[in-house]
Amino acid sequence: MKYEPGDSVGIFAVNPESLVEQILQKTGFxxxxxxxxxxxEMTIRDAFSHHLEITVLTxxxxxKYYEKTKLPELGKLINDDKKLDExxxxxxxxxxxxxxxxxxxxNKLIEVLRQLPPRLYSISSSQDMVxxxxxxxxxxVRYERKSRLRNGACSSHLADNIETDDQVPVYxxxxxxxxxxxxxxxxxxVGAGTGIAxxxxxxxxxxxxxxxxxxxxxxxxxxxxxxxxYQVEWQKWLKSNHLQKMDVAFSRDxxxxxxxxxxxxxxxQEILKWLEEGAHFYLCGDMKKMAKDVNKTLLEIIKxxxxxxxEKAEEYVKKLKREKRFQQDVY
Amino acid sequence: xxxxINWAQLSEVEKLKYDSxxxxxTLVESIANPITGALTESxxxxxxxxxxxxxxxxxLDKERKQQKLEPAYSFLIRLRIPGGVVxxxxxxxxxxxxDTYANGTLKLTTRQTFQFHGVIKRNLKKTIxxxxxxxxxxxxxxxxxxxxxxxHANPAESPLYPDVIELANALSLHLLPQTxxxxxxxxxxxxxxxGPAESEPIYGNRYLPRKFKIGIVIxxxxxxxxxxxxxxxxxxxxxxxxxxxxxxxxxxxxxxFATPGTYPRTGTVIGYCLPGRVVxxxxxxxxxxxxxxxxxxxxxxxxxxxxDNMGVEKFTAEVQQLLSSQLEKPMEFHFSRTGDNFGWKKxxxxxxxxxxxxEGGRVKxxxxxxxxxxxxxxxxxxxxxxxxxxxxxxxxxxxSEKGKTVIDGILKKHNVAPAQISGLRKNSIACVALPTCxxxxxxxxxxxPSLISKIEKILEAKGLFKEEIVIRMxxxxxxxxxxxxxxxxxxxxxxxxxxxxLGGSFEGTRLNNLYRETIDExxxxxxLEALFADFAGSRIESERFGDFVIRKNYVKEIKxxxxxxx
Numbered sequence: 001m002k003y004e005p006g007d008s009v010g011i012f013a014v015n016p017e018s019l020v021e022q023i024l025q026k027t028g029f030x031x032x033x034x035x036x037x038x039x040x041e042m043t044i045r046d047a048f049s050h051h052l053e054i055t056v057l058t059x060x061x062x063x064k065y066y067e068k069t070k071l072p073e074l075g076k077l078i079n080d081d082k083k084l085d086e087x088x089x090x091x092x093x094x095x096x097x098x099x100x101x102x103x104x105x106x107n108k109l110i111e112v113l114r115q116l117p118p119r120l121y122s123i124s125s126s127q128d129m130v131x132x133x134x135x136x137x138x139x140x141v142r143y144e145r146k147s148r149l150r151n152g153a154c155s156s157h158l159a160d161n162i163e164t165d166d167q168v169p170v171y172x173x174x175x176x177x178x179x180x181x182x183x184x185x186x187x188x189x190v191g192a193g194t195g196i197a198x199x200x201x202x203x204x205x206x207x208x209x210x211x212x213x214x215x216x217x218x219x220x221x222x223x224x225x226x227x228x229x230y231q232v233e234w235q236k237w238l239k240s241n242h243l244q245k246m247d248v249a250f251s252r253d254x255x256x257x258x259x260x261x262x263x264x265x266x267x268x269q270e271i272l273k274w275l276e277e278g279a280h281f282y283l284c285g286d287m288k289k290m291a292k293d294v295n296k297t298l299l300e301i302i303k304x305x306x307x308x309x310x311e312k313a314e315e316y317v318k319k320l321k322r323e324k325r326f327q328q329d330v331y
Numbered sequence: 332x333x334x335x336i337n338w339a340q341l342s343e344v345e346k347l348k349y350d351s352x353x354x355x356x357t358l359v360e361s362i363a364n365p366i367t368g369a370l371t372e373s374x375x376x377x378x379x380x381x382x383x384x385x386x387x388x389x390x391l392d393k394e395r396k397q398q399k400l401e402p403a404y405s406f407l408i409r410l411r412i413p414g415g416v417v418x419x420x421x422x423x424x425x426x427x428x429x430d431t432y433a434n435g436t437l438k439l440t441t442r443q444t445f446q447f448h449g450v451i452k453r454n455l456k457k458t459i460x461x462x463x464x465x466x467x468x469x470x471x472x473x474x475x476x477x478x479x480x481x482x483h484a485n486p487a488e489s490p491l492y493p494d495v496i497e498l499a500n501a502l503s504l505h506l507l508p509q510t511x512x513x514x515x516x517x518x519x520x521x522x523x524x525x526g527p528a529e530s531e532p533i534y535g536n537r538y539l540p541r542k543f544k545i546g547i548v549i550x551x552x553x554x555x556x557x558x559x560x561x562x563x564x565x566x567x568x569x570x571x572x573x574x575x576x577x578x579x580x581x582x583x584x585x586x587x588f589a590t591p592g593t594y595p596r597t598g599t600v601i602g603y604c605l606p607g608r609v610v611x612x613x614x615x616x617x618x619x620x621x622x623x624x625x626x627x628x629x630x631x632x633x634x635x636x637x638x639d640n641m642g643v644e645k646f647t648a649e650v651q652q653l654l655s656s657q658l659e660k661p662m663e664f665h666f667s668r669t670g671d672n673f674g675w676k677k678x679x680x681x682x683x684x685x686x687x688x689x690e691g692g693r694v695k696x697x698x699x700x701x702x703x704x705x706x707x708x709x710x711x712x713x714x715x716x717x718x719x720x721x722x723x724x725x726x727x728x729x730x731s732e733k734g735k736t737v738i739d740g741i742l743k744k745h746n747v748a749p750a751q752i753s754g755l756r757k758n759s760i761a762c763v764a765l766p767t768c769x770x771x772x773x774x775x776x777x778x779x780p781s782l783i784s785k786i787e788k789i790l791e792a793k794g795l796f797k798e799e800i801v802i803r804m805x806x807x808x809x810x811x812x813x814x815x816x817x818x819x820x821x822x823x824x825x826x827x828x829x830x831x832x833l834g835g836s837f838e839g840t841r842l843n844n845l846y847r848e849t850i851d852e853x854x855x856x857x858x859l860e861a862l863f864a865d866f867a868g869s870r871i872e873s874e875r876f877g878d879f880v881i882r883k884n885y886v887k888e889i890k891x892x893x894x895x896x897x
Contacts, residue, residue: 224368225451231400235366248365253453 001134005126005201006178006329009134010118012169013154014161015055019094020048026097029106037110044106052113054093055153062088062096064112069102090145119154120173122284122329124197124230128208134170137197137229178282178329184211186279188271190260190294192220195285196229198329202282203237212241216274220249220260220290260290261297271298272305280325287330298326342629347373348475348537353510353529354380368404368452380476380538381513382469383408383455386448390766406455407767408433408447409472410462413503414482414496415443415719417467422710422717424465426703432458436703439692441760441812442479442544443719444472448767459517470513475539477506477617481546481555483566484720486728487676487684489549494573495566498609502545505610506617508534533614533621540624541632543617544583546721547576551667553839555721558582558597559813561634562616564609565600567662575605577661580616580646581638584810587630588824588897595815595842596635596892601647602658615653619646639893669816669839670758670801671724673749675735682715683735685727687742688752691761691776692723705745712737723760753787754799756780760813764806764823771806773823779804782821782852789860793867800876801837804829808897815842815895818877819859822897824849830897831855833862834886837875842895844886 003009024031024045031045039051048054053061062084066074077084093113097104125135140159141152151160162168180202181187189199196219206215217234221227227250237243247263264271275281283294295317303313320326338346347356356377361370370378375385387402395402410425417425425445429437434449450458459469472479482499486492509531514520531538546555549566557563563579582598604612616634623641625631638646651657673686689702696703710717715730727738742748762768764775783802790796803817814820820832820843828849835843847858862876862885870879881888889895 224365224453225403226400228400231366233399235401238366246366 001132001172003123003127003134003172003174005123005180005205006198006327007123007175008120008173009123009136010120010171010173011136011154011158012050012118013116014157015049015052015116015153016151016156016160017049019054019092019151020045023048023054023094023097026094027104027106027109029104033106035106035110038115044110047110051116052110053116053153054113055151057088057091057093057096058114059084059088061093061112061114065096065100068108068112069100071100071102074100090143090150092150094148095146116153118171120331122178122194122197122201123172124200126201126204126208129204134172135200137194137200139194175329177324178284178327179324180205181280181325184209184214186214186216186274186277187282188216188218188274188279189282190218190264190284191282192260192285192290193227194229195290195329198284199282200230200233203233203242207237207240207242213244214279215243216245216247216279217243218247218249218260218263220251220258220263222250222252224248224250224253259293261293264294264297264301268301268305271301275302275320275325278325280327281320282327282329284329285331291328291330341626342632344376344475344629345537345626347376351377352512353531353536354508354512355510355516358512358516362452362455367401369401370452376474378406380471380474380508381516382411382459382472383450384473386767386769388449388766389769389771405449405451405767407763408450408455408458408462408469409440409479410445410467410469411472411479411503412444412467412719413480413499415484415717415721415725416496417445417717417719419710419713419716421465421467423707424461425467426707426710428458428461429703432461435695437694438763439689439694439719439723439725441692441721441723441762443481443484443721444479445719446763448763456517463518468513471506471508473542475541475543476508476534477503477539477543477545479503480506481544481560481721483547483549483552484554484718484726485552485672485676485684485686486680486682486718486726487678487686488552488672490571490679491549491566491568491573494606495547495549498564498606499547501610502547502613505614506533506545508538533617535621537626539617539621540626540637541629541634543620543634545613548666549573550664553666553669554671556669556813556816556839558839559584559810559816560598561620562613563598565664567603567664573606575603575659575662576609577664578602578604578612578616578658580650581635581643583633583635584813584815585633586808586810586815586895586897588808590630593630594892594895595810596639596895597816597840597842598635599638599643600661601643601650603661604658608654608656611654612650612658616650618653619649623649635892666838666840668799668837669722670799670837671720671722673724673757678729680729682729682731684715684729685735685738686720687725687727688749688757689724690756690759690780693776699746701745702747705741705747708741708745709738712741722758753783753790754795754797755786755790755802756783758799758801759783760803760817762805762812768806770809771823772825773806773827773829775804775806775812775823779821782855785852785856786859789856789863793863795863795867798876799837801835801839817843818875818880819843821855827851829855831858832886833880834877834888836877841877842889842892843877844889844895845897846880846886848897 033044121136124137138155140155249258249260249263251257302316356374361374384407391403432454433447438446480499480503482495544560545562546560547564548555548557559582564576566573579598584595586593620634624637671686675685714734718726718728761776761779764771801817802819803812803814804821805812805814806823816839817835821829831847832843833846
C-alpha cells in the first residue's frame with residue numbers, strides 16, 4: 001500500500017449492531033430472510049450490518065422512501081426545504097421508519113437504501129516516517145436524539161469493536177489536490193478538529209525530509225485541556241523548528257467563542273506576507289462550519305492588507321487556486 | 332563579587348536566579364504561550380518566588396500520554412498570611428476564588444496559610460490578581476527566600492498574642508523581596524523608566540541558597556513546631572510581658588532517601604534577645620546563611636547544614652559580629668504540646684475562640700458534611716475573624732457570646748460540628764502528596780484519614796482512644812507535614828508502602844527514629860497493635876507514647892539530626 005501526505009484512507013464500516021436489531025424489530029423482518037444486493041445474496045441482517053447505509057439519511061433515500069410509500073406527510077416534508085434539511089441532519093433509518101410508518105417488505109426497503117459507502121479519513125502520517133502503517137484521526141460520532149444513543153457507522157465501529165491487531169478492510173484514496181509543495185515552499189495550514197490530520201502527515205514528511213521552518217499551523221477545537229490533538233507532537237516539532245509557528249483557538253475555554261478564523265485575523269499582516277512570499281494555503285475540516293468562515297476571512301485579509309477591492313481579492317484567491325497554492329480538503 | 336562567580340561549580344538554580352532580572356525570568360512569555368499549559372523549565376524555578384508551583388495531575392499522566400497530550404499541568408498557589416490571620420471578607424473572597432479558578436477546595440497548610448490547587452495557566456494571573464484584591468498576596472511563599480512567617484495562633488491561650496502576631500507581620504515585611512517583578516507581572520504595575528536601579532538590599536541578586544522559615548511561639552504552646560524552623564523565636568514571659576525571645580537556629584526537616592548527608596535537624600537555641608531586636612537578629616542570621624550556605628548542592632543548602640558545617644559556635648560568632656550588640660544567654664522554657672487545643676475558650680480579651688479540627692487541612696464539601704459551605708456561612712455571619720494554625724486547623728477567633736451560638740448553629744446545620752474524635756486523629760497532619768505533588772512517592776492526605784480509622788479500632792481495644800498521640804504522614808521525605816517530629820511518623824516510599832518512624836516527643840522537641848522500613852498497611856497495623864498493647868500495659872503514669880518507645884528501647888533516641896538515618 002502506497003500513499004502520500006494529503007491522501008485519504010477509506011475504511012469499510014460496519015453498522016452498529018443495536019441499530020440493526022432495532023430496525024429488524026421495527027420492520028418485523030425475519031433476520032434470516034435472504035435478499036439480493038449488487039454484491040450477491042445475503043440475509044437481510046447481513047445486508048443491514050455491512051452493505052446498506054442506515055445510520056444517516058440522504059435526500060435520495062427520503063425521495064425513494066416517498067416514491068414507494070406515497071405518504072402525504074412525507075410529501076409535505078420533501079417540499080419544505082428547511083424542514084427537510086433539518087430532518088436530514090442527525091436522523092437515521094429507524095427514525096424515518098418510526099416517523100413515517102409503512103408496511104415494508106425486505107425487498108422493497110432495500111431498493112430505497114443506498115450502498116454503505118466506505119468512510120474516508122485524511123491520512124495523518126507520512127510513509128517516510130511510519131513505513132507500513134497508515135494513521136487516521138477519527139473522532140467518534142456519538143450523540144443522543146429522541147432519547148436514543150446514535151453511533152457513527154465507521155467511527156463507533158472502530159472505537160467499540162476493533163482492538164489492537166484486529167484486521168479492517170481499507171484502501172487508499174489518492175488526493176492529488178491536497179499536496180505539499182514539491183519545493184519545500186512556505187505552507188500555512190488551517191484545520192479544526194480532526195481536520196488537523198493531514199498536517200501531521202505534512203510535518204512528518206517535513207521531518208523525514210529534514211526540512212525546517214516555513215511552516216505555520218492554525219488549529220482549532222473546543223478545549224485546550226482535552227482536545228489539543230497531537231499536542232506533544234506539535235510541541236516537539238516547534239522545538240525542532242520543523243514547525244515554525246503555531247496558533248491555536250479553543251472555542252469553549254473562555255466566554256467569547258474563539259475560532260481559527262479569529263487567529264487568522266489576528267495575524268493578517270504576516271499571512272499576506274507569507275502568501276506574497278509564495279506560501280501555499282491549506283484548509284481542512286468541517287465544510288459547513290469552518291471552511292466557509294475561513295474562506296471569507298482569507299478574502300478579507302487579502303482585501304484589507306493588500307488594500308484592494310473585493311473583486312481584486314477574489315481574483316487573488318482564484319489565482320492562488322489556479323496555482324494550486326490554495327488547497328482544501330473539507331467534508 | 333559577581334564577576335568572579337564560577338557558575339560551573341554552582342547549582343543551576345543559582346544561575347537562573349542571577350539571570351532572572353530580579354525574578355522576572357521569562358514568566359510573561361511562558362504564561363502567554365498557548366501551545367502548552369506548562370512554564371519553561373527555568374520559569375518553574377522563578378515562579379516559586381511568586382508563590383506558585385507547577386504540578387501535574389499524576390492520576391491522569393498515563394492516560395494523557397497515550398492521548399498524545401502533555402500532562403495535565405496546573406498550579407499550586409500559596410498565600411502569604413503571617414500568623415494565618417484572615418478576615419471574614421477575605422475568607423469569602425478566597426472561597427470564591429477556589430470555586431472560580433481552583434479545584435473548589437481550600438487547603439490549610441502547615442505554615443498557617445492557604446493553598447489553591449489545580450489552577451491552570453491561563454487563570455494564574457486572574458487568580459493572583461484576585462488574591463491581591465483581598466489585600467493578601469503570594470510573594471515569597473515558595474522559593475529561596477523567607478517563607479510565610481508563623482506565630483503562635485491562639486489568642487485564647489495567651490494574652491500576649493497581639494505581640495507575636497505583630498512581630499510576625501514585621502518580620503514578614505522586613506524580609507520581603509524588594510523586586511517589583513511581582514507587581515509588574517500580576518498587577519500590571521508599569522515600569523518607571525529612569526528610576527533607581529533595582530536592588531535587593533537583604534537578599535542580593537541570587538537570593539538565599541534555599542528556603543528559609545521563621546516561626547514564633549509562646550510556651551507552653553509549641554504550635555509552630557519551633558525546632559523545625561530555620562529560625563525560631565521562643566517568647567520568654569516575665570511578669571505577664573514578653574521580656575525577650577530565645578533564638579533557635581538551624582531547624583529543618585527535609586531529607587532525601589538514599590542520600591547520606593541529608594537529614595532532618597532540630598534547631599539549636601543559640602541565644603536570647605530583647606523583643607525590639609528580633610527583626611535585626613533575623614536579618615543578620617539570614618545574611619550569615621546567605622553568605623555561608625551551600626550554593627553548589629541544593630540538598631545541602633538549608634541553614635541546618637550551614638550550621639553543622641561551620642559548627643554552632645562559629646555560626647553564632649558570625650551572627651554576633653553582624654549584630655549591634657551581642658545575643659544574651661538563653662532563658663529556661665518549657666513546652667507542653669505541638670498540637671492544637673480544640674474547643675471553645677474564653678480569652679482574657681473576654682472574647683470566645685473556637686479551635687476547630689480540619690482533617691488534612693482540606694476545606695471542601697463532602698456529601699452531607701458541607702464544611703466549605705459552613706465556613707462560608709460563618710464568614711458571612713461571624714463578628715470575629717479566622718486564624719489558621721500551623722497544624723492545618725483553624726480558629727474562629729474573637730467571637731462574641733452571641734456569635735458563638737451562631738457559629739455552633741451553622742456548624743451543626745452543615746454536619747461539621749466538632750465531634751468526639753480520637754486523640755490520634757486530633758494530632759494528625761498529612762501533606763498533600765498524590766495526585767498533584769510531583770515529589771510524592773505515596774498517598775498521604777487522601778489516605779491518612781482511613782488509616783487512622785483502622786488504627787482507632789486498635790486504640791479503642793486497648794483503652795487508648797482518647798490518648799493524644801501525634802501522627803504525621805507525608806508522601807515523601809521532604810518533610811512538609813513535619814513527620815520527623817511526630818511520635819508516629821509515616822513517610823511514603825512507594826505506592827502503598829511507608830517507613831515507620833517512632834519516638835518523636837509530644838512537645839516537638841525530639842526527632843523520631845526509623846523503626847520499620849517499607850511496610851504496607853497490614854504491617855503498619857500489626858506493628859502498632861503490638862506497640863499499643865505494650866504501651867497500654869507497661870507505660871509509666873501519663874507517659875507519652877513517644878517517650879515510652881524510647882524508654883522501652885523500641886528505637887534509640889536521636890540526639891542530633893546528623894545521626895538520623897532513613
